[in-house]
Amino acid sequence: MSEASVEGIGEQLRAAREHHHITLRGASRRLKIREAYLKALEDEDFAVLPQGAYVLGFLRNYALLLHLNYRELRDQYRKQFGGKIAEETEIAPEASTRKRIGFILTPARVIAFTIIVGSALFLWYLFSQYQSLTRPPILELSSPLEGEVFNARSIRITGRTDHNATLRINGEEVHLSTEGIFEREFVALKNGPESLEIVSENRISGKQTIIHRNFNVALPSSDAILPNGGNTTGTTAPVDTGITISIRTLDSVWFRVSVDDGANEDFLMEDGQTRTFHAKSKIYVRSGKAYAAYVSVNSKPEELMGTTSVVERTWTLSDL
Template sequence: MQEIGEILKAKREEKGLSLADIEQATKIRTRYLEAIEEGDLSAIPGMVYARGFIKSYAEFLGLDGQALLEQYRTDSHEEVSREKQEIEPAKTVTNTPPGLKKSNLWTQLAMGIGVVGIMMIVYMAVVHHSSAKPSPSQPQEATTQQKEEKGESASPSESAPKTDAEKTKTEEKQTPLEPVSKSSGNSFYKVKGENITVQVTAPRGANWMQVVADGKIIASETLQKGDSRTYSAGSQLDLITGNSPAIDVTVNGQPVALEQVLGRYEFHFRAE
């Protein structure tokens, strides 16, 4: 990892850029950039973000970010293999005194008897509860007949089936919104309506993201697991994520089919 950091630092200095310049362009904090260049990723919250930062940093400098990530994976695998070969845990053998073995045997036997006794008590309680249940109420037909005799009738709103328009609207909400086109690292969606409202939740883990509404950055933050955010725009909204498998997205109340990517990916929504 230190070799990759040296490559990035050398390329940055070759271009005459400071860490502040890199932070402004990529939105990656300076302390994370320093950690990458020094080869110490302990300051970065999670390997998903570390890989995403390395790739974004490298591509901004004009390097092949994917190739550097592959090199990082190879170096990490070799280092872990060496550590496993060098460190072998010593096997210890504990001799248990004969008296202690007998004590453990009696303890286990007593616990087993206790468990069986508890199971018998629970079983008897269940049987008693089942036998004490009251008889079922009269059939529903009798209740219906009584209502008819009293002149009661079901209201039309309760018995009327859903119209075709209501069914279509329900199906649209349940059907995920699919992209109309895709390109490298991008998915494009058409949204029905004059405005766009996007809700992002993170039920499966943390996710860094940036939100651009009508050409203006309105958010750049990290959602922790369980967080939820809502953003609105007029005619276009762009959502840039760092860990799309961790999030769920809805647009105008309709779930969105997301490309599952560990790393930077952009989702573009346009109102029709």
């Protein structure tokens, strides 16, 4: 490129820069163009500038910064040198005067962000529901307390678990309320230590929560239950004339009794009551709370009606 100067270009650039109170160093930082190149433009020393379109690129960016008419400066430069000048191209990043723009919140970005957040929340909800459905149930036992001593035969078992769990106390399933609250009566059959195993099982995953509870029973001597029924006896009948069954209860117990295949008799016996039935050949007994009832057949020692809530038993003369 010729070293001849373009009259007036450098003076216009310098005058505009000084008018705006901008130093060469300040302009260099803002334009990201070397200070030496800007000084060469003002001195019209084009020989030190890169060849070709870079000159026009530097000139355009400098003119825009100083609010000068770039087209006039470009035309003036072309008239001075003549010939075809390469059209300006994008200058390297160091020469860019575009102001960097930060993050812009657009409708598309808002929608994308909403979808991402919504999906994350939905996945978290599914995960929490899965955890809730498959985890071991919560199980709390309010009574009896560990090591508690009872002076009565009837002991109330109370607590709470998940309402959709299966609850068993000593192997027997117990009904739950809609809130998961359970209540069950335990009848002590003897003095001394007793134990409970309460198992709450998740119906879906089968995972269990188990509580073992130990307590003690200290019944007054008048209430103690002896193997043969103690101080409570039923009416007996001669054993050689058929079957005689005496029933004694430790709590309110419902019964259904049929003698010699006759009509069923349904009745409720309260704590401490005794009833006796006599048949020629057969007696059928169905009992709720069988664990709270004792039976004696033909004056033999008493035995529990059963160990679960509902029990059916039949005695025939041929079996005795």
